[in-house]
Amino acid sequence: MSRPVSIPDHLLPADGRFGSGPSKVREDQVGALARAGRGLLGTSHRQAPVKDAVGRIREGLGDFLQLPEGYEILLGMGGATAFWDSAAFGLVREKAQHAAFGEFGAKFASVTDGAPFLAPSTIRTAEPGTRTQVLAEEGVDVYAWPQNETSTGVMAPVRRPDGVERAVPGSRGPLVVVDATSAAGGAAVDLQETDVYYFSPQKNFASDGGLWFGAFSPAAIERIEEISASGRWIPDFLSLHSALENSRKNQTYNTPGLAGLVMLDDQVRWLNEQGGMAWAAARTKDSSDRVYTWAEASDLATPFVTRPEDRSTVVTTVDFHDDVDAAAISAALRAHGVVDVEPYRKLGRNQLRIATFTAVEPDDVSALLACIDVVAEQL
Numbered sequence: 001m002s003r004p005v006s007i008p009d010h011l012l013p014a015d016g017r018f019g020s021g022p023s024k025v026r027e028d029q030v031g032a033l034a035r036a037g038r039g040l041l042g043t044s045h046r047q048a049p050v051k052d053a054v055g056r057i058r059e060g061l062g063d064f065l066q067l068p069e070g071y072e073i074l075l076g077m078g079g080a081t082a083f084w085d086s087a088a089f090g091l092v093r094e095k096a097q098h099a100a101f102g103e104f105g106a107k108f109a110s111v112t113d114g115a116p117f118l119a120p121s122t123i124r125t126a127e128p129g130t131r132t133q134v135l136a137e138e139g140v141d142v143y144a145w146p147q148n149e150t151s152t153g154v155m156a157p158v159r160r161p162d163g164v165e166r167a168v169p170g171s172r173g174p175l176v177v178v179d180a181t182s183a184a185g186g187a188a189v190d191l192q193e194t195d196v197y198y199f200s201p202q203k204n205f206a207s208d209g210g211l212w213f214g215a216f217s218p219a220a221i222e223r224i225e226e227i228s229a230s231g232r233w234i235p236d237f238l239s240l241h242s243a244l245e246n247s248r249k250n251q252t253y254n255t256p257g258l259a260g261l262v263m264l265d266d267q268v269r270w271l272n273e274q275g276g277m278a279w280a281a282a283r284t285k286d287s288s289d290r291v292y293t294w295a296e297a298s299d300l301a302t303p304f305v306t307r308p309e310d311r312s313t314v315v316t317t318v319d320f321h322d323d324v325d326a327a328a329i330s331a332a333l334r335a336h337g338v339v340d341v342e343p344y345r346k347l348g349r350n351q352l353r354i355a356t357f358t359a360v361e362p363d364d365v366s367a368l369l370a371c372i373d374v375v376a377e378q379l
């Protein structure tokens, strides 16, 4: 029988939530919920209090993302996973190409690949912990990849592929569709390099799951209209045309979770007040650098992603040496209220995964690393 591991209280992070989604919610967001308790929660999503909140969120996201002329923020129900189905029905004209270098990229690829009304997708894969990229290909009308692959902690540049012209209305050119679910709100992007930049609110935006948001270019909006008018059968719930019409009225097709909207509204306001995208990206870079610097200097561990330029600034992954049991470390941390640093389940590695989302305090990351050292010494 081994002794229970103990971590002195003064070493513990002030907030022990390091999960990659759902992720830490700031106390102020919970305060905003309490304030919304009478005016908004429990009221109709077709009336001003909720629609005004959705309007503020769309506008605030536009400010944060530095929305180019003509781009629009749309939202819909079901999170990024539902968006994949919506995109297969409503964005891909004929054939998609995916760069799939982890679970999330691969899931979207399997959706378009399996759609019976589309041609089989081109899927470019890479070993976990590395990445690949899309390449210009005749006949492809959607190029897709995740900016941040949350299952492995690999980050990819957001740039139109070489040889692929920017789509403009009337050009029928291919669209670039980027899964920013765990990147948006914590990483920099130039939206001119994308036509659809979509995400769920439960990662850097520190809110609840269940919705998707996206920045859509004029060419993407035209594509939605084109496919919607083509006669293809599209379930109403997944229709991007319906999302477009509802979003422009600051509403959703069916009832959204209001608490999540309130928490998101507060987080977007906070992010913009702090300094917006540049501030958020610098903060997550600071936090993630602390993890990688620690791992590189440590006798216990090493960064999982070998190429430094591929290492995520928002979801860090650290492999432990064979004689150190990462699962025992995460269990001991959990017993002390420091939670959700387990690796992505299907990866099956002796690893910890630590989210360094914008809501996480960099000093709490340093405290976590000190706790890991203390726990490893006692194991």
Ligand SMILES: *Cc1c(COP(=O)(O)O)cnc(C)c1O
Residues within 6 Å of the ligand: 021, 078, 079, 080, 081, 082, 104, 146, 148, 149, 150, 179, 180, 181, 182, 200, 209, 210
């Ligand atoms: C979390 C995540 C998803 C899934 O988001 P849901 O809101 O649960 O559907 C998709 N892609 C990436 C990159 C993610 O991190």
